Amino acid sequence: MDTYVLSRRRGRALAVAALPMLALLTALPAAAQGVPEGAQLFNQRCASCHSVGQGDRVGPDLMGVLTRREESWVTTFLKSPGAMIDGGDPIANELLKKFNGIRMPDQQLTDDERKGLFAFFRDCAGKGSCQPGETGPKLASDATPEQIEHGRQLFEGRAALTNGGPPCIGCHNVRDIGVVGGGTLARDLTFSFARLGERKMTPALKDMDFPLMKDLYGKAPLTDAEQYEVKAYLASVSRDGTPPRKDRDFFYLGFVGMGVALGFIGIVLGGRGRAKN
Numbered sequence: 001m002d003t004y005v006l007s008r009r010r011g012r013a014l015a016v017a018a019l020p021m022l023a024l025l026t027a028l029p030a031a032a033q034g035v036p037e038g039a040q041l042f043n044q045r046c047a048s049c050h051s052v053g054q055g056d057r058v059g060p061d062l063m064g065v066l067t068r069r070e071e072s073w074v075t076t077f078l079k080s081p082g083a084m085i086d087g088g089d090p091i092a093n094e095l096l097k098k099f100n101g102i103r104m105p106d107q108q109l110t111d112d113e114r115k116g117l118f119a120f121f122r123d124c125a126g127k128g129s130c131q132p133g134e135t136g137p138k139l140a141s142d143a144t145p146e147q148i149e150h151g152r153q154l155f156e157g158r159a160a161l162t163n164g165g166p167p168c169i170g171c172h173n174v175r176d177i178g179v180v181g182g183g184t185l186a187r188d189l190t191f192s193f194a195r196l197g198e199r200k201m202t203p204a205l206k207d208m209d210f211p212l213m214k215d216l217y218g219k220a221p222l223t224d225a226e227q228y229e230v231k232a233y234l235a236s237v238s239r240d241g242t243p244p245r246k247d248r249d250f251f252y253l254g255f256v257g258m259g260v261a262l263g264f265i266g267i268v269l270g271g272r273g274r275a276k277n
């Protein structure tokens, strides 16, 4: 927590207020983790030989691989394709023959990396295809509904940020979240995209050059994919004319409400601490 202590006085009071809330919010169960990281890893280490939905390359098209094979088979295969071929596994040897005797090189993948790849494969299977490089920086208006939805989950803390940064909802509200939803420590972001536009919003989310945010996200930056998804979400709320949504579960609301309450206690304590200095 010491790392969050800020030099500016106003910033410090705000940070003290925000911390209990942030701690609660980061403890929320995460949803849909790993698709952007899986996509990035796939582009870096697998796309030279595989596509997902664009046909066979050096190796097989991996579209639907988790339905045509047992997940446990794919897990063992990814740990060491070589060992599986040499061990006489019938599927691995059939693939080897079909792909002209080219052996897939052994990959050093952590469990988390493999989970990210699996999440990416499932996401592609749901969409019917995934173009390589699809996760690069793009205009917010090109986002898919899935990307906007994932941006919302990141904003609300329902999905964890890869580098462990706190969810935006700890300090910001957007109209989409409703009356008790988001934090009120900083500006409501409902119309920020409309005001800043694509040209200013993209660097804003990259540099996070605002009070408090610079301190919090400097050490825990959003990944490129996360910056894009949050941007896409903020773009979608800024042009959404519908009333605030009501499908929020009670459990989650309770936590946010409690967080806001604790945040106010934090403001009081933070104020006292400062008075002593």
Ligand code: HEC
Binding pocket: 042, 045, 046, 047, 048, 049, 050, 058, 059, 060, 062, 065, 069, 074, 077, 078, 081, 092, 095, 096, 097, 099, 101, 102, 103, 104, 105, 107, 117
């Ligand atoms: C140098 C090319 C190459 C690279 C890089 C590569 N593969 Fe492969 N992959 C193959 C080939 C070729 C096969 C077919 C089996 C064999 O001959 O080893 C294969 C087979 C597979 C299979 C089994 C497919 C099926 O239909 O059952 C999976 C799953 C797989 N690769 C995943 C990956 C993942 C994930 C990565 C990246 C982390 C990756 N591969 C990187 C060449 C490659």
Ligand code: HEC
Binding pocket: 015, 018, 155, 166, 167, 168, 169, 170, 171, 172, 185, 186, 187, 189, 191, 192, 195, 196, 204, 205, 210, 211, 212, 213, 216, 222, 230
């Ligand atoms: C600890 C509190 C805090 C957290 C958490 C936080 N922000 Fe901020 N943010 C601020 C403050 C303070 C400002 C600058 C003053 C203001 O606009 O109220 C700001 C400003 C902004 C602005 C500029 C708004 C405008 O219209 O000029 C954007 C965009 C923004 N934040 C996005 C985010 C996103 C996205 C996240 C989550 C990844 C996030 N913030 C998390 C405190 C926070």
